[in-house]
Amino acid sequence: RKEVEQDPGPFNVPEGATVAFNCTYSNSASQSFFWYRQDCRKEPKLLMSVYSSGNEDGRFTAQLNRASQYISLLIRDSKLSDSATYLCVVNMPYSSASKIIFGSGTRLSIRP
Amino acid sequence: DTGVSQDPRHKITKRGQNVTFRCDPISEHNRLYWYRQTLGQGPEFLTYFQNEAQLEKSRLLSDRFSAERPKGSFSTLEIQRTEQGDSAMYLCASSPPTQYAHEAFFGQGTRLTVV
Numbered sequence: 001r002k003e004v005e006q007d008p009g010p011f012n013v014p015e016g017a018t019v020a021f022n023c024t025y026s027n028s029a030s031q032s033f034f035w036y037r038q039d040c041r042k043e044p045k046l047l048m049s050v051y052s053s054g055n056e057d058g059r060f061t062a063q064l065n066r067a068s069q070y071i072s073l074l075i076r077d078s079k080l081s082d083s084a085t086y087l088c089v090v091n092m093p094y095s096s097a098s099k100i101i102f103g104s105g106t107r108l109s110i111r112p
Numbered sequence: 113d114t115g116v117s118q119d120p121r122h123k124i125t126k127r128g129q130n131v132t133f134r135c136d137p138i139s140e141h142n143r144l145y146w147y148r149q150t151l152g153q154g155p156e157f158l159t160y161f162q163n164e165a166q167l168e169k170s171r172l173l174s175d176r177f178s179a180e181r182p183k184g185s186f187s188t189l190e191i192q193r194t195e196q197g198d199s200a201m202y203l204c205a206s207s208p209p210t211q212y213a214h215e216a217f218f219g220q221g222t223r224l225t226v227v
Binding site: 008042043044045046089101103105 | 145147152153154155156157160168203205207215216217218219220221
């Protein structure tokens with residue numbers, strides 16, 4: 001089983017739609033979670049951190065479910081500029097050889 | 113520019129040649145990561161440094177790959193006897209010395225093409 005798994009997509013949705021991605025992780029001791037965005041042929045950039053209580057940043061909402069070991073990203077009122085690959089990222093506990101593990105990414109395409 | 117920088121940005125090499133990439137992390141960051149990314153895949157973890165110590169090395173990293181961070185600042189990734197399967201984007205990232213995990217900041221990557 002992969003340490004971090006995502007649906008690769010692609011998700012092809014109309015502008016203005018709401019779209020949600022899920023990501024599952026295998027290590028229950030994982031402590032930190034992030035969503036990154038990667039545009040074609042660019043480096044990944046942090047979109048938002050994911051907190052236990054859930055967090056919202058404008059049109060984006062991230063949630064963490066520790067019991068089921070998944071995190072989610074919800075994008076409301078999607079824009080053409082949201083087209084990108086969204087990477088789920090999990091950080092292993094600090095006491096171990098802490099490493100940041102990426103999912104394979106979910107491709108999102110917003111159509112006019 | 114005070115971000116993570118990688119050099120070179122692009123490298124084309126013949127199969128069997130050795131290549132070396134450099135990464136300069138953000139100056140106060142003590143953690144440094146190397147990843148490899150192929151088309152359509154997320155970044156795959158290769159190795160991780162905390163200061164000058166290499167704490168973990170992925171099984172993906174064969175004996176032909178070696179990474180160093182001699183003074184806990186910049187890092188190099190060397191690939192010996194390159195193979196066509198080594199063609200990929202090699203990404204470096206750094207993160208600060210916080211107790212709890214912090215986001216990683218990425219360089220723009222080195223795109224390697226082995227012909």
